[in-house]
Amino acid sequence: MAKFRVRVSTGEACGAGTWDKVSVSIVGTQGESPLVPLDRLGKEFTAGAEEDFEVTVPQDVGQVLMLRVHKAPPALLLPLGSLPPDAWFCQLLPGAHLRFPCYQWLEGAGDLVLREGTAKVSWADQHPTLQRQRQQELQTRREMYSWKTYIQGWPHCLDQATVKDLDLNIKYSAVKNAKFCFKVSSAFTELKIKGMLDRTGLWRSLREMRRMFNFHSTPAAEYVFEHWQEDDFFASQFLNGLNPVLIRRCRSLPKNFPVTDDMVAPVLGPGTSLQAELEKGSLYLVDHGILSSIHTNVINGRPQFSAAPMTLLYQRPGQGPLLPLAIQFSQSPGPNNPIFLPSDDKWDWLLAKTWVRNAEFSVHEALTHLLHVHLLPEVFALAMLRQLPHCHPLFKVSVCLHTVSSLDVEGFSKLIKRNMEQLNYSDLCLPEDIQARGVEDIPGYYYRDDGMQIWGAVKRFVSEIVSIYYPSDVSVQDDQELQAWVREIFSEGFLSRESVPSSLDTQEALIQYVTMVVFTCSAKHAAVSAGQFDSCVWMPNLPPTMQQPPPTSKGQAWPEGFIATLPPVNATCDIIIALWLLSKEPGDRRPLGTYPDEHFTEDAPQRSILAFQSHLIEISRDIKERNQGLALSYTYLDPPLIENSVSI
Numbered sequence: 259m260a261k262f263r264v265r266v267s268t269g270e271a272c273g274a275g276t277w278d279k280v281s282v283s284i285v286g287t288q289g290e291s292p293l294v295p296l297d298r299l300g301k302e303f304t305a306g307a308e309e310d311f312e313v314t315v316p317q318d319v320g321q322v323l324m325l326r327v328h329k330a331p332p333a334l335l336l337p338l339g340s341l342p343p344d345a346w347f348c349q350l351l352p353g354a355h356l357r358f359p360c361y362q363w364l365e366g367a368g369d370l371v372l373r374e375g376t377a378k379v380s381w382a383d384q385h386p387t388l389q390r391q392r393q394q395e396l397q398t399r400r401e402m403y404s405w406k407t408y409i410q411g412w413p414h415c416l417d418q419a420t421v422k423d424l425d426l427n428i429k430y431s432a433v434k435n436a437k438f439c440f441k442v443s444s445a446f447t448e449l450k451i452k453g454m455l456d457r458t459g460l461w462r463s464l465r466e467m468r469r470m471f472n473f474h475s476t477p478a479a480e481y482v483f484e485h486w487q488e489d490d491f492f493a494s495q496f497l498n499g500l501n502p503v504l505i506r507r508c509r510s511l512p513k514n515f516p517v518t519d520d521m522v523a524p525v526l527g528p529g530t531s532l533q534a535e536l537e538k539g540s541l542y543l544v545d546h547g548i549l550s551s552i553h554t555n556v557i558n559g560r561p562q563f564s565a566a567p568m569t570l571l572y573q574r575p576g577q578g579p580l581l582p583l584a585i586q587f588s589q590s591p592g593p594n595n596p597i598f599l600p601s602d603d604k605w606d607w608l609l610a611k612t613w614v615r616n617a618e619f620s621v622h623e624a625l626t627h628l629l630h631v632h633l634l635p636e637v638f639a640l641a642m643l644r645q646l647p648h649c650h651p652l653f654k655v656s657v658c659l660h661t662v663s664s665l666d667v668e669g670f671s672k673l674i675k676r677n678m679e680q681l682n683y684s685d686l687c688l689p690e691d692i693q694a695r696g697v698e699d700i701p702g703y704y705y706r707d708d709g710m711q712i713w714g715a716v717k718r719f720v721s722e723i724v725s726i727y728y729p730s731d732v733s734v735q736d737d738q739e740l741q742a743w744v745r746e747i748f749s750e751g752f753l754s755r756e757s758v759p760s761s762l763d764t765q766e767a768l769i770q771y772v773t774m775v776v777f778t779c780s781a782k783h784a785a786v787s788a789g790q791f792d793s794c795v796w797m798p799n800l801p802p803t804m805q806q807p808p809p810t811s812k813g814q815a816w817p818e819g820f821i822a823t824l825p826p827v828n829a830t831c832d833i834i835i836a837l838w839l840l841s842k843e844p845g846d847r848r849p850l851g852t853y854p855d856e857h858f859t860e861d862a863p864q865r866s867i868l869a870f871q872s873h874l875i876e877i878s879r880d881i882k883e884r885n886q887g888l889a890l891s892y893t894y895l896d897p898p899l900i901e902n903s904v905s906i
Contacts, residue, residue, distance in 0.1 A: 507696030
């Protein structure tokens with residue numbers, strides 16, 4: 259006979275407690291005990307409760323390896339027939355000397371097998387019982403979570419028909435879901451009462467568009483409204499706006515962008531030339547060519563239009579502002595595709611910049627946002643669920659972690675397919691991406707500056723975790739679960755394209771890969787998501803669609819025609835509501851580096867977590883100090899405002 263003390267901790271989430279009866283059995287090196295009920299009078303497992311139980315088993319099971327937790331309805335309810343399943347969120351089962359992290363929902367009757375909390379890679383589990391448990395856990399998860407092809411050429415995704423059918427462990431919490439639904443309904447109700455949501459016509463004036471600020475506003479949005487027509491602000495959004503990943507240094511002008519010295523002399527000034535500035539490295543290019551010949555949408559019965567512009571920019575000497583030099587609407591030069599310049603008529607030039615901003619919207623929403631920080635992170639997460647058991651150290655690291663646009667579904671689909679064909683691993687790794695685009699030293703690039711600090715902090719943290727569990731390159735190669743995870747991301751996410759790794763052979767390669775995953779799902783998502791409403795609530799700054807075709811000559815623009823090109827009222831309302839919801843976390847926030855769930859029980863990884871948190875505090879302090887001197891603060895990569903993972 260053997261006795262054990264078991265403490266059961268129930269989560270604090272809404273609905274976490276249960277009336278069901280819970281039993282445990284002890285699994286050890288010499289066998290498994292019978293189930294022993296954890297039973298007292300009344301409801302033992304209420305939300306937030308910790309309960310102590312003494313468990314007596316008839317035989318010595320040897321060294322404890324696992325706990326088997328069984329939950330079933332009370333016997334007195336069984337004659338009542340079918341009842342809704344009672345879910346329970348179990349956090350932790352500490353014993354006298356061992357801790358068994360859970361942090362899972364158990365819905366209805368069923369079992370959970372919990373291992374002692376020490377993280378272990380596959381080759382470190384020597385006992386056959388533990389090896390079998392790993393295999394059984396992964397087999398169960400592979401049956402629960404399978405892949406499907408949503409659209410040919412896109413990353414594959416979870417094979418699930420509706421959100422309501424998802425397992426509780428990967429759903430929004432009840433509180434978060436309720437807050438999200440309330441925000442949606444209140445936003446639509448407000449704009450419907452104001453008579454804007456159903457208004458399919460044009461805005462009467464730019465002044466009337468200001469009414470959207472009555473719906474909601476932010477200091478950043480007010481700054482956009484005040485400065486959206488200014489050339490330096492237009493250019494700065496390529497650095498610190500919602501899509502800061504396209505700008506690249508231009509060493510030679512594209513042949514299909516025939517800008518001349520005479521065109522840009524008013525901005526460059528005397529004593530220089532295009533060639534001289536190209537050689538200095540002071541010219542930059544933003545090319546939206548991926549939008550060429552993309553299928554467009556129909557809104558309110560009217561066809562919409564899109565452009566594939568090229569924008570040439572000039573960095574003034576010293577710390578001067580970045581300025582636009584020239585804009586061409588399509589990739590084919592000719593008499594019907596003029597190059598627009600800052601020296602043109604005010605409305606010609608403003609319309610040209612607005613077409614570029616519309617292209618920014620399309621590329622951002624389809625690629626930078628949807629593909630890079632939603633579809634790919636879903637692949638990372640689904641492959642993790644299918645290939646890494648709960649006890650794997652990388653699982654523990656990871657869990658701590660189109661109706662109103664110019665493009666229709668066909669256009670979005672084609673755009674994503676094009677980008678998938680071009681995508682390289684280096685595009686996802688910030689230091690390599692910054693170097694490849696040649697933007698290491700352009701001043702005022704706060705996305706780069708703050709992002710590199712966050713990347714460095716994540717990499718240091720990941721390096722420490724990897725060094726704890728992988729003592730050599732061979733240990734990386736021998737972890738078959740790790741290799742299966744990477745291989746499944748390669749095949750299901752990147753569709754077996756050779757530009758991304760299909761295996762990892764060294765500690766350094768593993769560190770780089772995991773850093774990329776964590777950064778993409780946290781910091782990059784924050785950088786390209788949190789500012790959507792700020793950029794778009796003043797709709798002329800970031801129009802989601804254009805109702806007139808791009809002009810084929812200069813002198814065609816005037817105030818009324820400018821407004822007629824912009825989205826109608828109802829489309830403006832729809833997109834601003836959507837971006838308001840996508841920009842603001844509705845609840846259950848977990849900032850980067852915050853790990854309320856104690857998945858790691860060993861001292862070494864816990865010390866690494868504390869060091870990571872301290873590093874992030876230092877970065878946040880530096881960002882806040884820098885922002886005090888800026889007219890428009892860049893806050894999207896301030897660590898307390900970065901979610902641990904893609905949460906909305």
